[in-house]
Structures are given as C-alpha cells and as structure tokens.
Amino acid sequence: EIVMTQSPATLSMSPGERATLSCRASQSVHSNLAWYQQKPGQAPRLLIYGASTRATGIPARFSGSGSGTDFTLTISSLQSEDFAVYYCQEYNNWPPETFGQGTKVEIK
Amino acid sequence: EVHLVESGGVVVQPGGSLRLSCAASGFTFNDYTMHWVRQAPGKGLEWVSLIGWNGYSTDYRDSVRGRFTITRNNNEDSLYLQMVGLRAEDTALYYCVKGSGSGGPDYFDYWGRGTLVTVSS
Numbered sequence: 001e002i003v004m005t006q007s008p009a010t011l012s013m014s015p016g017e018r019a020t021l022s023c024r025a026s027q028s029v030h031s032n033l034a035w036y037q038q039k040p041g042q043a044p045r046l047l048i049y050g051a052s053t054r055a056t057g058i059p060a061r062f063s064g065s066g067s068g069t070d071f072t073l074t075i076s077s078l079q080s081e082d083f084a085v086y087y088c089q090e091y092n093n094w095p096p097e098t099f100g101q102g103t104k105v106e107i108k
Numbered sequence: 109e110v111h112l113v114e115s116g117g118v119v120v121q122p123g124g125s126l127r128l129s130c131a132a133s134g135f136t137f138n139d140y141t142m143h144w145v146r147q148a149p150g151k152g153l154e155w156v157s158l159i160g161w162n163g164y165s166t167d168y169r170d171s172v173r174g175r176f177t178i179t180r181n182n183n184e185d186s187l188y189l190q191m192v193g194l195r196a197e198d199t200a201l202y203y204c205v206k207g208s209g210s211g212g213p214d215y216f217d218y219w220g221r222g223t224l225v226t227v228s229s
Contacts (some may be wrong), residue, residue, distance in 0.1 A: 034215035036153075043203060043219040044153065055217065087153055091213040095167045096143075097155035 002026050004088055006100035012108040019075040021103045023088035028068045032092035035064055035073045038102075039084045047086075048073065075105075083107050110134040110218040112204045117223030124194050128223055130187040130204030138162070138182035141207035141214055144189050146200035147222070156202070157189065161210040172198070194227045201225075 003026040013019050023033065035048040046055040048064035051071055061076040075082055088100040116128040128144070144156040157168045157178040166178050177190040187204055201222040207214040 032213060032215075036216070038153075043221050044216075045219070046215065046217050049208065049215045049217075089153075089215065091215045094213050095155065095158055095169075096207075096213045096215070097169055099153045099155070102152050 002029065002090055002093060002098050004090055004098050004100040006086075006088055006103045008103060009101070010104045010106060012106050013078050014108045015078050015080055017078050019078055019082075019105055021073040021075075021086055021105070023066075023071040023073070023100050025069045025071075025090055029090040029092035031067045032090060033064075033066070033071050034089045034091060035062075036087045036089065037082075037084050038087065039081075044087065078105070110206065112206060112218060112220030114202065114204045114220045114223035117202060117225045119226040119228060120194055121229050122195060122227055124227070125190070125192045126194060126225060128189040128191070128202055128204075128225070130220060132185045132187065132204070132206070135206065135218075137180075137185040139210055141165075141210060142178075142180060142187045143205040143207055143216060144178065144187075145203045145205050145216065145219075146198075146225075147203070148197075148200045151200075154200070158207065159187070165211070191225070194225075196227050199225060199227045 007022045031051040033051045036044040038044040052064045085102045111133045113131045143158045159178045175193040179188045203222045204220040205216045206218040
C-alpha cells in the first residue's frame with residue numbers, strides 16, 4: 001500500500017506570498033499524481049493532474065512539479081481565495097485510493 | 109457543464125442500511141468510471157468505491173467491502189451506493205465523483221456537493 005505524506009500540515013502565509021506544498025509517496029507513482037483544493041463547506045476541486053498539468057479553468061499561479069516520489073504544488077502569489085486545504089492523490093495504482101492527509105494554507 | 113447531485117444521506121442507527129444516489133449530467137455518463145469518496149467531519153478524503161463504465165468492474169476499500177455495493181444505471185445516468193451494516197465510523201459526507209477515464213487508474217475531475225450520512229443511536 002502506498003502512503004502519501006504531505007508537508008507541512010499547516011502553512012501560514014500572507015496574500016501575495018509564494019506557497020510551496022510538498023507531497024511524498026512511499027514508492028514511485030511516476031507522474032500519476034493529482035492535487036485538489038478544498039475550501040470550507042465546498043467539495044474538492046481538481047487543480048493539477050499528471051503532476052504538472054493544470055485542470056480546466058485553473059489559474060496559472062498554480063503549478064505542479066515532480067515525478068517518482070517527490071511532488072510540489074506551488075502557488076506563485078497567494079490570493080484571498082487560495083486559502084484552503086490542499087490534497088494530493090496518487091493514481092498510479094488500482095484502485096486509486098490514496099490521498100495525502102492535506103495541507104491547510106491559512107492566512108498569517 | 110458537468111453536474112453530480114447526491115441524495116439519500118440521513119441519520120441512521122448502527123447496523124442500519126441506506127442507499128445513496130447520484131444523478132449525473134453534462135457528460136456521457138457511460139464513458140467513465142465513477143467513484144464514491146467520503147470525508148468524515150473535520151477529516152481528510154477517503155476513497156470508498158469505484159465502478160467501471162459498464163458496471164462490471166467494481167472495487168471497494170477494505171473497511172467497507174462486503175457491506176457496501178456500488179451500482180450504476182447508464183440508461184438513467186445514475187450512480188448508487190447501497191450501504192448495510194452501518195457503523196459509527198461510516199459517518200461522513202459522501203461525494204459522487206467522476207473519474208477521468210473509462211478504465212485503469214484515474215484521477216477525480218468532477219465532484220458533487222456531497223450527501224451527509226450520520227450513523228448514530
């Protein structure tokens with residue numbers, strides 16, 4: 001079973017700052033890694049798939065990188081609407097059941 | 109535009125049964141794998157079950173296997189989750205989720221708003 005570990009658990013940032021979120025897999029998932037954003041009271045939304053491809057309608061300030069076991073989600077300049085919880089998910093294996101525990105990006 | 113609308117969540121006693129439904133629109137339903145993902149109050153996301161495009165391929169997380177059954181009706185663009193033997197730890201918001209493909213590992217490209225299942229006496 002693959003374990004996905006996200007760090008940090010909480011990121012305290014100010015608007016306009018650059019945020020870097022990490023996701024590490026216990027074994028290689030190649031580039032089969034997705035990122036989701038969840039705002040309070042809302043369903044998750046797909047941000048990134050294939051480790052680095054932005055989903056439809058996702059602003060360019062969101063970028064993903066990495067392959068194998070180490071992945072990064074970067075938000076280049078935090079906007080007020082970006083304060084949320086972010087989850088990574090590997091889909092290299094079947095079934096695609098493994099999410100990270102989430103990183104909360106909060107206003108400093 | 110893709111829409112997924114869940115229904116059926118209620119308060120149920122431990123050991124009880126429940127059937128969740130999901131009405132899909134805005135895409136060719138029978139082309140895609142569908143999933144249920146849940147989120148316990150204040151917790152993270154947990155994949156529950158999937159069903160392949162034609163309904164023949166299904167899978168479950170270990171903690172629900174044998175108690176939950178996923179089905180779909182491609183004529184009605186609907187997804188279901190039959191839940192029996194419910195436990196307190198099944199309490200969660202259950203999301204209907206569209207998979208990105210029709211077979212093999214996929215990511216989750218569209219989510220419903222969820223339906224709340226509470227298991228409590």
